[in-house]
Amino acid sequence: METGGHGCGLRLCCARRERAAGSAPASSPPSGNAPGAGRAAGGAPLRSRGLAGFGSQPLKFVGQRVESVCRLNLLPETEIPVPWTGSLLVVHFWAPWAPQCAQMNEVMAELAKEHPQVSFVKLEAEGVPEVSEKYEISSVPTFLFFKNSQKIDRLDGAHAPELTKKVQRHASSGSFPPSANEHLKEDLNLRLKKLTHAAPCMLFMKGTPQEPRCGFSKQMVEILHKHNIQFSSFDIFSDEEVRQGLKTYSNWPTYPQLYVSGELIGGLDIIKELEASEELDKICPKAPKLEERLKVLTNKASVMLFMKGNKQEAKCGFSKQILEILNSTGVEYETFDILEDEEVRQGLKAYSNWPTYPQLYVKGELVGGLDIVKELKENGELLPILRGEN
Incomplete structure (x- = not known):
């Protein structure tokens, strides 16, 4: 089954407009349970509007509290403490009515256990519209990354693997003094x-x-x-x-x-x-005709595999199986991820009269898909074909 990627979060713009008009958004819970319901007139401090830590221990911040303009540039006169210099702070803009946010909260809780040196907080996006607008938070979940009181990265949508990668990368990278700017x-x-x-x-x-x-x-x-x-x-x-x-x-x-x-x-x-x-x-440069492009791609390497994903990460079971077979031969080969190029994905089916993927090519000629590669391996014919001996 093919998928179009991860969900990109739930939109907030309509909710903001409806709130401005005095009504709760349709995607929110009933008014009694709506985000911010029951809040005292004039608003509560930001900390009580959804700022919370993750992990078994409460968040530990070192440094001065913000007095006028927050060093994180979130809001004036907030009660957000600034973490110690050089540490990574990950802020999750979330909404209680969005199931994606609950899932990502669980991911952050696990990351907090793995990275005790990193501070993780969550901030209810609709509870702080000024912050959300300043940082162009149009959907939830959205994650902002801060270091040395400066925003260094961003992630939009419920992408657990990408969040993990970004946390690992930024947590391991060194901090730089202002003189290095x-x-x-x-x-x-x-x-x-x-x-x-x-x-x-x-x-x-x-x-x-x-x-x-x-x-x-x-x-x-x-x-x-x-x-x-x-x-x-x-x-x-x-x-x-x-x-x-x-x-x-x-x-x-x-x-x-x-x-x-x-x-x-x-x-x-x-x-x-x-x-x-x-x-x-x-x-602007013109693209070559599709047939010419496909000919170049199928001859890009002596052995070319057109698959879903790449050598490092197959994105379907058939592609994973054919990778394992090719890797067992020790023959050098290159791959092309058809999920990254819809024109190639559809065009190659007609070009080679082969409707499915993966597709294996040797010297520009189609060998076949997974079933044929399996048969060739069982018959002892695969290695000679890959080496161009047949």
Whole structure:
């Protein structure tokens, strides 16, 4: 069974509008149990509005409490204590009516046990609308990562494996004193330069071409596909440092952003203007015809496996089995994840007249799927074929 990825959380914008109008959102519990119901007029301190720790021990914070402007830049005059310098703080923006949040709370509880040096807190998104708006919290769950009182990363949606990876990465990375800021900025600029030059045409967007996560990004992808423009993309939600840094690097405050040969072309409005003036086709590189592309891909390596996932992580049982068989032969091979490219996924079925995946190719010729590979192995024919001896 194929899936379209993890859930991306529940939207909050409608709930905010309804709350502003004096009514509870439809997706919330009844008014008596709604988030913040029964709160005293004027509001309670932020701590009592949903800030809580995880793990068997209460959160231990070292340092001064915030007095005027919170060092975490959450809200003025809050009661959020600032963790000790260099430690990682993970803030979970959640809602009690969202089942995804309850699941991720369990994940955070386990992470808290594994990483006692990391502080985990949860913050009810609808209880602090100023914070949610400041950090563009449009859905729950959303996670923000802070270090040295600065936001360093972000994760949108209920992605337990990705949350675990980010916590492990940031918890193990060293902290840097303020004096290192210039050096860090230089490193970031070098990274941004590499990213903008990563392909002849690079699109920095919210989400992926397969799953855009905002209307502007979706429109941009549709225009590029309409004009058969070949491009690579970068999901700015996957890296908060890139998301913020690129705004300064190119002096362009919004997304999506399109680059050609490392130079910023512009956002959606500019691309629409270029399309209307028929200049877009002259500026952006055209994608090769699908048949030519498939021929190149199937000949990319002597042995090519088109599968769901990659060598490190198969995303279906059939792909996992064929990986195990190939690994047992000791023959070098490369893989292509069909879940990352819908055009290749559908086109290869017609190109080779083979309707399912995985598909194994040797020197550009289709060998077959899992069943055929199993038969060849049982007959002792697989290794000679992989070596090109047959």
